[in-house]
Amino acid sequence: MNILIQNGTILTMHDGKIIRQGAIAIEEEIIVDVGKTKELKRKYGRGYEKIDAKNKIVMPGFVNTHQHAAMSLLRGYADDLPLQEWLEKWIWPIEKHMTAHDIYLGALLTAVESIMGGTTTVNTMYHYTPEENEAKAFADAGLRGVIGHVCFSWRKEEDRKALWDLAKKWHNKEKGLIRVSVDPHAPYTVDPEYMEELKMLREALTEKYGLENAPIIWHIHVAETSDEKEKIQKAFNIQIKNGIMEYLDSLGVLNEKVVAAHCVALTDKDVKIMRKRDVKVSHNPISNLKLASGVSPIPKMLEKSITVSLGTDSPCSNNTTDIFETMKTTAILHKGINKNPTLLPAEKILEMATIKGAKALSWDKEIGSIAVGKKADLIIINLKKPHLSPLHNETSHMVYAAKSSDVETVIINGKIIMENRTLKTLKVKRVMELAEKAKNSLLKRVSANIK
Amino acid sequence: MNILIQNGTILTMHDGKIIRQGAIAIEEEIIVDVGKTKELKRKYGRGYEKIDAKNKIVMPGFVNTHQHAAMSLLRGYADDLPLQEWLEKWIWPIEKHMTAHDIYLGALLTAVESIMGGTTTVNTMYHYTPEENEAKAFADAGLRGVIGHVCFSWRKEEDRKALWDLAKKWHNKEKGLIRVSVDPHAPYTVDPEYMEELKMLREALTEKYGLENAPIIWHIHVAETSDEKEKIQKAFNIQIKNGIMEYLDSLGVLNEKVVAAHCVALTDKDVKIMRKRDVKVSHNPISNLKLASGVSPIPKMLEKSITVSLGTDSPCSNNTTDIFETMKTTAILHKGINKNPTLLPAEKILEMATIKGAKALSWDKEIGSIAVGKKADLIIINLKKPHLSPLHNETSHMVYAAKSSDVETVIINGKIIMENRTLKTLKVKRVMELAEKAKNSLLKRVSANIK
Numbered sequence: 001m002n003i004l005i006q007n008g009t010i011l012t013m014h015d016g017k018i019i020r021q022g023a024i025a026i027e028e029e030i031i032v033d034v035g036k037t038k039e040l041k042r043k044y045g046r047g048y049e050k051i052d053a054k055n056k057i058v059m060p061g062f063v064n065t066h067q068h069a070a071m072s073l074l075r076g077y078a079d080d081l082p083l084q085e086w087l088e089k090w091i092w093p094i095e096k097h098m099t100a101h102d103i104y105l106g107a108l109l110t111a112v113e114s115i116m117g118g119t120t121t122v123n124t125m126y127h128y129t130p131e132e133n134e135a136k137a138f139a140d141a142g143l144r145g146v147i148g149h150v151c152f153s154w155r156k157e158e159d160r161k162a163l164w165d166l167a168k169k170w171h172n173k174e175k176g177l178i179r180v181s182v183d184p185h186a187p188y189t190v191d192p193e194y195m196e197e198l199k200m201l202r203e204a205l206t207e208k209y210g211l212e213n214a215p216i217i218w219h220i221h222v223a224e225t226s227d228e229k230e231k232i233q234k235a236f237n238i239q240i241k242n243g244i245m246e247y248l249d250s251l252g253v254l255n256e257k258v259v260a261a262h263c264v265a266l267t268d269k270d271v272k273i274m275r276k277r278d279v280k281v282s283h284n285p286i287s288n289l290k291l292a293s294g295v296s297p298i299p300k301m302l303e304k305s306i307t308v309s310l311g312t313d314s315p316c317s318n319n320t321t322d323i324f325e326t327m328k329t330t331a332i333l334h335k336g337i338n339k340n341p342t343l344l345p346a347e348k349i350l351e352m353a354t355i356k357g358a359k360a361l362s363w364d365k366e367i368g369s370i371a372v373g374k375k376a377d378l379i380i381i382n383l384k385k386p387h388l389s390p391l392h393n394e395t396s397h398m399v400y401a402a403k404s405s406d407v408e409t410v411i412i413n414g415k416i417i418m419e420n421r422t423l424k425t426l427k428v429k430r431v432m433e434l435a436e437k438a439k440n441s442l443l444k445r446v447s448a449n450i451k
Numbered sequence: 452m453n454i455l456i457q458n459g460t461i462l463t464m465h466d467g468k469i470i471r472q473g474a475i476a477i478e479e480e481i482i483v484d485v486g487k488t489k490e491l492k493r494k495y496g497r498g499y500e501k502i503d504a505k506n507k508i509v510m511p512g513f514v515n516t517h518q519h520a521a522m523s524l525l526r527g528y529a530d531d532l533p534l535q536e537w538l539e540k541w542i543w544p545i546e547k548h549m550t551a552h553d554i555y556l557g558a559l560l561t562a563v564e565s566i567m568g569g570t571t572t573v574n575t576m577y578h579y580t581p582e583e584n585e586a587k588a589f590a591d592a593g594l595r596g597v598i599g600h601v602c603f604s605w606r607k608e609e610d611r612k613a614l615w616d617l618a619k620k621w622h623n624k625e626k627g628l629i630r631v632s633v634d635p636h637a638p639y640t641v642d643p644e645y646m647e648e649l650k651m652l653r654e655a656l657t658e659k660y661g662l663e664n665a666p667i668i669w670h671i672h673v674a675e676t677s678d679e680k681e682k683i684q685k686a687f688n689i690q691i692k693n694g695i696m697e698y699l700d701s702l703g704v705l706n707e708k709v710v711a712a713h714c715v716a717l718t719d720k721d722v723k724i725m726r727k728r729d730v731k732v733s734h735n736p737i738s739n740l741k742l743a744s745g746v747s748p749i750p751k752m753l754e755k756s757i758t759v760s761l762g763t764d765s766p767c768s769n770n771t772t773d774i775f776e777t778m779k780t781t782a783i784l785h786k787g788i789n790k791n792p793t794l795l796p797a798e799k800i801l802e803m804a805t806i807k808g809a810k811a812l813s814w815d816k817e818i819g820s821i822a823v824g825k826k827a828d829l830i831i832i833n834l835k836k837p838h839l840s841p842l843h844n845e846t847s848h849m850v851y852a853a854k855s856s857d858v859e860t861v862i863i864n865g866k867i868i869m870e871n872r873t874l875k876t877l878k879v880k881r882v883m884e885l886a887e888k889a890k891n892s893l894l895k896r897v898s899a900n901i902k
Contacts, residue, residue, distance in 0.1 A: 341742055
């Protein structure tokens with residue numbers, strides 16, 4: 001299908017360019033032209049579905065670089081608890097009972113919420129189950145995503161099998177909508193040898209299933225809490241001299257294909273190493289605050305020109321998958337903590353949520369900004385809302401005032417996935433009913449097991 | 452009008468009571484019965500407009516205890532700047548050009564946004580203008596509010612006149628919807644003698660226009676930034692020994708009718724004094740972070756059982772008036788900063804946004820919880836949203852996952868002000884148009900003056 005979006009204010013996220021009275025022409029999944037409406041509407045007439053974006057913002061869809069999509073089934077199941085109690089008494093016991101179908105449904109619910117909030121790409125880490133899984137959920141919803149399988153030392157055999165199966169069945173599938181990743185859980189749950197093996201496994205999978213423009217990436221939790229170093233030392237009976245990034249670098253696993261989520265407890269040396277290895281960061285401020293992990297030194301990383309993107313983390317440590325919330329929290333948190341109101345201005349934040357997110361996932365040749373030749377992953381936001389009135393500055397409004405519910409239309413890979421807040425790929429009511437049912441049945445299995 | 456709300460999950464905010472399959476009967480502006488739907492629907496049949504709240508939360512409307520409602524006209528006008536530059540080069544110069552009509556329109560816009568986000572009471576501090584003002588805007592919108600006139604040492608005569616006029620014309624007016632307050636701007640802009648005079652003026656106004664159940668309160672910025680003590684010393688050539696609350700207490704102005712906004716830079720002794728004098732706190736975490744003021748020591752105050760309520764501050768330092776955002780930010784911020792995930796659990800946060808807010812404004816005999824005899828200030832929230840699915844815990848959902856846009860129906864003083872997201876008192880589109888026009892004209896006047 002061909003589409004002409006016209007009369008909008010286009011935040012291209014490409015060299016900071018804003019086009020007023022702007023238009024975008026889309027053919028199949030590709031952006032073929034970007035410019036003034038006056039010009040484009042002469043060139044793209046018949047055969048183009050017209051979308052009027054008057055009084056609206058058109059911008060790239062958001063890229064959420066850290067999620068565990070299946071976990072939306074546990075949203076609000078347990079909050080306000082000490083981390084270990086939360087994990088050991090609540091989250092892990094219930095997760096044991098999650099079936100492949102639960103994982104599919106949880107991811108489907110996250111996909112729906114993501115799209116309705118303007119997110120067009122999600123990087124998710126969870127247990128891969130061949131029958132039904134997060135990849136199928138994203139494909140069914142029409143959401144772009146990187147689907148990872150999370151690896152632990154205690155299940156190497158299972159992990160290897162899962163990773164080969166995942167890459168074979170899903171990498172660069174669904175017209176390039178779905179990519180896959182290798183996801184070592186964390187430095188304290190993946191031993192040094194296995195860490196190195198998983199690095200090589202990513203390379204082997206890339207060689208077999210990857211393409212130059214569609215690499216398989218590495219997605220890992222790093223330095224989420226201040227006791228992580230101790231946990232690593234205890235788990236593998238090793239001595240770490242300095243920071244965790246330094247330790248990982250000593251294993252030779254850090255490079256530009258690594259997306260490191262959290263990065264809260266870092267040393268200055270760690271930050272230098274990240275810069276040197278071009279490690280990508282997924283900043284998850286809401287989860288880090290809610291779980292009391294602390295505040296990541298984002299301004300330091302930005303000073304060093306490290307690629308910092310935004311993630312929501314799972315819906316049970318957030319408890320939404322809302323990038324608007326994450327943008328605003330990021331924008332205000334570092335100002336407040338560092339007592340400097342000029343840190344992380346709105347333009348930088350919008351970049352983190354779009355083009356930097358694409359860069360973090362090594363997907364920036366295709367997505368993250370509005371430019372000719374890129375895939376059409378776009379969102380249209382209605383400015384005629386009381387909380388967006390009056391209009392002084394669109395960029396400020398997107399970061400400090402806009403809400404998920406202001407997103408009207410979402411286009412992913414050239415396809416209209418949501419129009420005037422109606423999802424076209426799925427029945428939202430049905431997804432909610434299925435999720436509620438799955439949750440009830442899951443709770444029954446948990447309580448039967450506990451008894 | 453009489454109303455029967457039925458089949459809802461009622462978060463009463465009264466002793467933590469939650470009623471499932473609950474109902475609320477309203478006669479005129481008063482809640483006359485609260486209980487199970489089965490029972491109430493037999494008692495309140497004909498003559499009661501029925502509202503079905505199946506799959507919905509019914510709870511008290513939010514109380515926003517610190518706002519400058521007129522300033523929504525400046526939303527997004529200037530962000531990400533050093534505080535003094537922001538105030539001196541941007542905010543104050545443009546404010547000089549604001550007319551009484553601008554103040555009315557800004558407050559009208561804030562009232563609309565507040566109601567649409569589930570806020571039913573707003574405590575606002577701004578310049579009172581007799582012709583048109585915030586009180587008239589709130590009355591026109593049907594929003595409950597405390598309207599203050601902000602006082603400065605440099606305009607005592609004007610302030611005195613304004614305060615008497617405000618109290619006479621607006622205190623306890625519009626069926627008790629509007630109350631007024633005396634608002635010394637801050638300890639560094641109001642000299643010691645004037646501070647004492649304003650304390651006595653509040654008492655004199657209360658004697659003349661207040662009633663036992665409708666007191667006139669005091670609303671003041673205190674300890675917003677860490678340099679405030681220095682600013683006071685410099686401004687009035689005095690020496691302050693310890694904290695700012697201690698200084699105010701030495702003037703004899705602290706008591707249970709004081710709402711102190713911000714309270715960021717406090718000493719431990721300050722906190723003790725606040726407890727002793729029963730000073731009420733308005734916590735404004737989003738504004739404090741955005742303006743880089745820092746983080747208020749809320750957990751310390753809660754330990755001492757000080758009344759802590761929530762405020763958004765003005766729409767140009769936030770940039771919304773969204774209590775859902777403020778609740779979530781409050782809940783996660785103090786956990787993260789203090790590295791303790793059990794701090795400020797969801798139940799406490801909901802209290803801060805409702806009954807504690809009412810208590811802060813000395814209005815808790817009438818509003819802030821759902822109980823027989825109280826005024827009907829209620830909101831109904833639809834739980835059938837992807838980001839509120841599945842349902843494990845309503846309280847968690849309200850704090851960590853719900854959004855302004857989930858509020859469907861708002862009742863204030865027994866009147867349905869919004870129904871299924873349609874405002875009944877005002878045309879939202881018209882308010883936005885007027886605000887946009889006023890903003891454009893304001894910017895023209897500013898630039899003409901600068902030239």
